Amino acid sequence: MSDVELTRSRTLGSVAHGFLGRRGGVSTGVHAGLNVGIGSEDDPAAVAENRVRAADAVLPGATLVTPFQIHSADVIAVTAPFAERPRGDALVTDRPGLLLGILTADCAPVLFVDPQAGVIGAAHAGWKGAIGGVTDATIAAMEALGARRDRIAAAIGPCIARASYEVDDGFMQRFATDDPANERFFAPGKPGHHQFDLEAYVTARLATAGLTRIEALGLDTYADEGRFFSFRRATHRGEPGYGRQISLIGLQSPS
Template sequence: MPHIEVIRAAALSSLPHGFLGRRGGVSTGIHAGLNVGLGSDDDRAAIIENRARATDAVLPGSKLVTLHQVHSAHAVTVTAPFPDDQRPHADALVTDRPGLLLGILTADCVPVLFADVQAGVIGAAHAGWKGAIGGVTDATITAMEALGADRSRIVAAIGPCIGRASYEVSQDFAAVFAQADPANERFFSAGKPGHHQFDIEAYVTARLAAAGLSQIEALGLDTYADPTRFFSYRRSCHRGEAGYGRAISLIGM
């Protein structure tokens, strides 16, 4: 069984955390590896086993908490674990409770892990393009501050996501961002006629900086470009596959 790869950020080195790819795990076929997506059509027992292994790889003995992600800008505060079938519909979660392991699932979207170590407050956000432009990272910071964090101390790390070279978007897509803020044009470069290449990692980094965070680490890992290491929704679509795996990003105390 391949060893689970736990990608860590220097900015969060004092806390149990990790961006996990597809290496390790028990899933097979198109979901091969560490697929943790309860919404995928993978074998349920394999998914549950993968989630347990992911938890043990980052914070053994902790309680994993994940969401029913809906590409929103909604952040929830977690005080206790909830059953898998009662996961809130949201895209970010924060806590000040040790022993809870916050998890965000992605397959090209941007995973962001947050911490104010001094306050003992952590957070995790799933930023697809809708959540990113909608302000899911801002909502996460606000929810952390409600627990006593201070954005001047919050550190954020951005994990593996689709890279600019792999993320082709339409002119209409780019126009949505330009309409929100003309300065967003800097995140788009020319692609084939009528298309652009979108740097969503840079966009999320800029949103975090604009929110007042001064310690931001972006890992620069392209999920689409590395099929042995990462799941990718867009790559699975381009290959005509019937489904795709989801990776998990975790942080706890």
């Protein structure tokens, strides 16, 4: 039996999915665990094995597809496995047998499904992608495949929490300029700084887009070292690298 840890969302129902952390992998050192980051400084053979383990834990036999993430609002509609990873930060598909994967290490992974239409999506929502509208673009791309936003369910997986996410005045001002109501996502911090609630911001973007079935798992990547990789934690410690975890969703092939 695999010891890969899988966190599921009740809101996403029976669709094959999971938010994975660092448990159950073969990597060692600062990447110890289930590091799936192709661009990390880890041993490529370990990363490849970890990706196989992750996929098998969610949808055995499916083909894993992940984009080359660039903190954008770009969405790729996937119809077949990639020969080369396209640049973008969200994937959508209506094809069974494809397992959509998003890598994170503090950013918010968001998984989507319209079970009636048989359309799924996965988005990488760091602060740049979130304010840039990556979740809105994902919903629109799902609609282009036949989904309806009043049926779409979404779940936000492990990401850095407000208590762990200190930002400066300039960061907050960027969000306040985009929409003055965004100030509610910032709590007072030390002078000139604030604590940003990325998960709450992404939740609000999804609700504003018209989704009514939204689940935020409330898991802090920074604070829970035993379960999750964290870019910010590694940076604060001056570590030479950091791992990435993966969030997966796929449609089962008809038997």
